[in-house]
Amino acid sequence: MSAADAASAPAFPVIGDWTLRRAAGDDLDQLVALERVIFESDAWPAKLWRSELESPYTWYVAVVATAAPDVVLGYAGLLALPRAHDADIQTIGLAAEVRGHGLGRELMRQLHDEARRRGVREMFLDVRVDNPVAQGLYTSFGYQEIGVRKGYYQPDDVDALVMRLTLEGLDTRPSAATRPTEGQ
């Protein structure tokens, strides 16, 4: 990371025993393995993960144990194309043992903050119709359903809800449970 990049890097919070950091190419094998456990039949292959991590238009954050920052326990990613005013939440997933502690909410907040830094005004995402937990997370930020993609998730043949959020006016302040740490 250059000095200029370091100066503009976000400060990631500590939440309980965990913290966030930028995901990098070195995390590829762990991300692929974790993805298989979390998403099973919907899991992205290693080739897709590699291109996501290498793209200049994506931004990935990993959840790690504060005491063991090499061990990836979760992740989330943003795709914001140059000159576009909209961006996509590419994915978000946490190991089962770290769910329910506010990390999903913090990952979303970080992606929204990065999207804003890139000049994004509107966010889009897809979510399985049979995933009420993720839908609850998204609607709590104000995401609204704007359409359905029939049979989007294969081979399960499950529909996707398409959701949209206007970033303007969204409150992305850290919750009381978090405290800032040095950016990565």
Ligand SMILES: CC(C)(COP(=O)(O)OP(=O)(O)OC[C@H]1O[C@@H](n2cnc3c(N)ncnc32)[C@H](O)[C@@H]1OP(=O)(O)O)[C@@H](O)C(=O)NCCC(=O)NCCS
């Ligand atoms: C979706 C996911 C990222 C949420 O992360 P998390 O850290 O467990 O969620 P948080 O603790 O930050 O909770 C945020 C919100 O999610 C929803 N939520 C979390 N756990 C929930 C549960 N067990 N039941 C219902 N809603 C729940 C709630 O809306 C919650 O807000 P609240 O705490 O104000 O009620 C996580 O459950 C996960 O990785 N799931 C498997 C992968 C997945 O489904 N990814 C989404 C693909 S579109």
